[in-house]
Amino acid sequence: MISITSKEMCCGCAACEQRCPKSCIVMREDEEGFLYPQTDMSKCIDCGLCEKVCPVLNQGEKRKPLYVYAAKNKNLQIRLHSSSGGVFTHIAEQIIQNNGVVFGARFDENWAVKHDYTETLEGLAAMRGSKYVQSRIGSTYQQAKDFLEAGRLVLFSGTPCQIRGLKLFLAKEYDNLLTVDLICHGVPSPKIWRQYLHEIIATGGGDIQIPSCGPTSQITGINFRDKTTSWQSYSLRFTLRRETGSGLPETADISRIHYKDPFFYCFLSHVMERYSCYACPAKELKSGSDITLGDFWGFRGTKDFPDDNNGISLLLINTDQGSKYITSILRSEQSYEKVIKQNLMITASLIIKDPRRDTFYKAVAKSSLHRESKKLWLINKIKRYANRLADIALGNGVRWHIAGICAENGTDAARARSHTHSPSR
Structure with a gap:
């Protein structure tokens, strides 16, 4: 039986909820907005399966990648609409074109972040780009298993702890499964994200007043990593729409460079991440993923592989399975030892928990x-x-x-x- 005695011991992957044969585990939000398992003891048969799929209790082996690349998509438009170099789209398109299924994070109708799947190229757009909120996994582990058992090719993308949860849930290797995780800096609270959205709608951008927007406005678009201000100085952009008496809606874009945006600034200050992120169970490639993706911070470009400030991906190939899907992408091989010096989150968790974290949550609520x-x-x-x-x-x-x-x-x-x-x- 899963028993969370300390919140550092749960990463919220929901593998236990999906694995329970009696459906007696339910993921519930705590006061900070993070999901934790709650067990109905009247239904529990104490089979121990929930414990066997927990990424915190069953951590993988530390690894080093087989290959390390600076990489980018040949299609500039895809790169501009991606967080870094557009490598995820390059890989996902190959899966779809081979009658496969792609799982990833997308916004729902209320701009919360959830995991979902698509079987079409058009559906990839919603999964493209970073979402700096912990996603709800829902029943996607079981859905992925159903597709795998049916012989479909499956790409499952997520945070390292989510990929580790999937691997433990499946309990065996599948030749038709490709797993992709990201270089994770920790996951902010969905509750604080909801509060921020309400503030944006109510004020038309918080401290940026937009005359055409206000309490009756609607959010119609969100881009966490808008590159209008360049890749390295990316912005968080909201598109708002307001109905008018004339019947013609007014629209406005609210855009702030990440370090000037309230949500991003608090995220970068490490005061609103999940407790488990301060002792991540899946660092050093322990998730078991085939491919790891992230921004290639510190890359200065070369004559043969220039940095045009439109996005460069750091591409880690961890298995032979992963190497099958990057043959036609633009790439330049790099040294892993040099890469981790500029990209510390591959191997390191967040800094020691900031003592302001808990007081920050209480203050924001009021x-x-x-x-x-x-x-x-x-x-x-x-x-x-x-x-x-x-x-x-x-x-x-x-x-x-x-x-x-x-x-x-x-x-x-x-x-x-x-x-x-x-x-x-």
Whole structure:
């Protein structure tokens, strides 16, 4: 029986819910908006199957990729509508063209994020691009299994913990399954995302007032990684529509560079991720995925493979199965050891949980994400100035004073100096 004694011990993959033979496990939202399993003990037969499919209790082996590439889709338009280099679309199209099925995350009618599948090329558009909210898996593990058992080719994409959950749920390898995960920075709360959407609708963009939009407006489009401002300086863009008395709807786009957007700023400050993300059970490619995708941060381009700032994917091929689907994509082989220095989230979880996290959730519930993000920005600004002053002081003799004290006490000076720096830097 699954029993969550600590929230760090559940990543919300829902494998236990789908595997339970008595359907006695249900995923319920907690006060922060994250899903956790609840068991109806009157139905439980204590078979232990739920525990066998848990990615936290059954972690995979650490791996290194077979091949590492900088990669991009040949089609520029697909790249511009993708978060990075458009590699997911390149792979997914091959699956669909071979009568396959593609599973991925998309927005539902209320702009919540859910997992779903498509059997058409047109359906891939909804799954293209990053969604910085934890998706509801629903019954997609079982649906994928049904397609696999029917002999269909299946591509299942998701976060590393979701892929690990799928692998444990299936309990065996399938030659007709291709799994793709992403380089994950942690998943923000769906509840805070819902609150942010309400603020956008109510104010026409929060602190950006749009005269043509207001309380009666509707969101008609969301792009977490709009590249109008370039790939590396991407923006979060909302498209709003408001009905008017003339019968002609008015539209407006609200776009902010990611580090100026309230939702993104709080996400990048690591104060609203799921507890398990601070000790991810699927880092270092432990998910068992065939392919891992992400943005290739730190890539400067080469003469033969230039960076045009329209998006470059970091492509990790982890299995021979994964290598079958990248033969015709534009790519340049890279060194894994160099790559992980610029892309730490391949191997590392989030930094130590920020002590402001829990108070942040309580404050947002009583206030608004816009107000709390401004407070967070001010606090971070003060900390940055304090760190700069500390560096100046250390450079002007305090560092050597500390070293002298350590030497007198037989303490390693270098180690002591490292502890004078703020742990949050």
